[in-house]
Amino acid sequence: MKHISKDAYIDTSSSLVLTLSNEAREKKAKGIKVIDATIGMLLDDEGKLSSFPLMNKALKDAVTLDNRKYSTVRGNALFHKNLINWIFKENPKGINKYEYAVCASMGGSGALTLAVRNYVDKSKELLIPDIGWGNYSALAVECGRTVEKYPLFKNNKLDINGIKESILKSAKKNKRVTLIINDPCHNPSGYSLNKKEWEELVNFFNKVNKQYPLTLILDVAYMDYSHDSRIYFKTIEKIKAQYLTLVAFSASKTLSVYGMRLGALIALGNKEDIEDFKLCSAATSRAIWSSPSAYLISAFNIALGDKKVYPAFEKYRLSQTKLLENRFKQTRKFFDKLIKSETLPYKEGFFLTYKVKNANKLADSLKKKNIYVLPMQDKYIRIAICSLTNLK
Numbered sequence: 396m397k398h399i400s401k402d403a404y405i406d407t408s409s410s411l412v413l414t415l416s417n418e419a420r421e422k423k424a425k426g427i428k429v430i431d432a433t434i435g436m437l438l439d440d441e442g443k444l445s446s447f448p449l450m451n452k453a454l455k456d457a458v459t460l461d462n463r464k465y466s467t468v469r470g471n472a473l474f475h476k477n478l479i480n481w482i483f484k485e486n487p488k489g490i491n492k493y494e495y496a497v498c499a500s501m502g503g504s505g506a507l508t509l510a511v512r513n514y515v516d517k518s519k520e521l522l523i524p525d526i527g528w529g530n531y532s533a534l535a536v537e538c539g540r541t542v543e544k545y546p547l548f549k550n551n552k553l554d555i556n557g558i559k560e561s562i563l564k565s566a567k568k569n570k571r572v573t574l575i576i577n578d579p580c581h582n583p584s585g586y587s588l589n590k591k592e593w594e595e596l597v598n599f600f601n602k603v604n605k606q607y608p609l610t611l612i613l614d615v616a617y618m619d620y621s622h623d624s625r626i627y628f629k630t631i632e633k634i635k636a637q638y639l640t641l642v643a644f645s646a647s648k649t650l651s652v653y654g655m656r657l658g659a660l661i662a663l664g665n666k667e668d669i670e671d672f673k674l675c676s677a678a679t680s681r682a683i684w685s686s687p688s689a690y691l692i693s694a695f696n697i698a699l700g701d702k703k704v705y706p707a708f709e710k711y712r713l714s715q716t717k718l719l720e721n722r723f724k725q726t727r728k729f730f731d732k733l734i735k736s737e738t739l740p741y742k743e744g745f746f747l748t749y750k751v752k753n754a755n756k757l758a759d760s761l762k763k764k765n766i767y768v769l770p771m772q773d774k775y776i777r778i779a780i781c782s783l784t785n786l787k
């Protein structure tokens with residue numbers, strides 16, 4: 396007799412990356428030389444997790460009895476203020492044109508869940524890129540929404556016309572449209588939109604929003620690894636955006652606290668939308684994880700609460716982008732010989748992706764040589780250059 400519900404969610408396909416990375420780790424522990432290009436965590440040249448020294452100190456300072464208490468459901472006001480300063484540091488003017496609110500979450504995944512549950516109607520579709528983070532689809536389907544994909548690239552360039560067509564189609568069909576754009580440092584291509592591309596899209600979103608409500612979920616998980624990390628916000632400062640923007644922030648990558656789980660969803664819009672956001676994000680958060688980590692919120696406030704530390708973070712950040720640039724060069728040198736094909740248009744970030752035939756078969760044959768990569772849709776091989784420390 397089976398007890399599992401007929402409605403249980405058992406599609407584990409988006410967990411392949413974790414399975415492969417565990418397998419690689421187990422082999423390493425047995426002393427086997429493994430090249431593990433699966434998981435999106437930035438390691439330093441010694442193979443240890445790269446981390447911002449002031450955050451390491453803050454994590455120690457935040458070990459207090461007080462931080463064992465429950466946090467408020469959306470996280471405290473100080474965290475909201477500090478995060479807003481952090482995200483908009485280069486252009487505080489842009490944010491002043493909007494009403495805004497913040498809800499802390501369990502990582503960037505939690506922020507995306509808050510957005511999808513509350514800004515896509517049940518059984519209706521969320522628009523996601525045809526090549527993207529594997530978990531978008533899983534988190535939408537798990538909460539009873541469907542996904543439709545927009546073409547991200549054509550001839551290795553951003554497919555702006557394809558994106559526009561998909562948005563119009565989805566808007567007409569659903570009488571509203573909600574889409575995810577992962578920028579900068581898109582996972583898995585490493586592409587970042589330039590200013591012109593953002594301006595064209597923002598203008599188009601405004602036009603669509605005159606007829607149908609348009610919600611942009613901007614996944615900025617890798618924002619601090621981009622050379623010009625806040626282009627989107629500079630663009631909406633210039634072009635007054637009318638649609639709703641939900642920014643999904645992940646502390647996992649920015650502050651190397653992957654397994655500790657801190658993120659936040661920030662809403663930018665008009666007064667009415669922001670009042671709705673405060674209610675629905677608090678209700679969803681309470682229902683799913685009850686309250687975020689008081690400890691991590693406190694560590695964030697200690698590490699980044701004073702704008703005087705921004706130059707030190709900028710210095711750290713630049714050293715990390717430099718590290719990734721070197722990794723990129725080593726990766727191309729090593730993998731171009733093994734995977735003789737073109738890559739998606741890489742600019743920066745944690746991942747590089749090759750376009751191949753029979754990706755699953757190729758990944759399997761590399762695995763036999765103890766080289767672990769992530770096959771995607773049987774036509775891409777993703778290389779996590781961020782964790783490749785032993786190619787030299």
Ligand SMILES: Cc1ncc(COP(=O)(O)O)c(C=O)c1O
Nearest residue numbers: 502503504528577582616645647
């Ligand atoms: C594109 C993208 N968005 C969001 C996330 C989720 O981040 P977190 O680990 O903070 O939940 C990831 C994690 O790998 C990601 O690659």
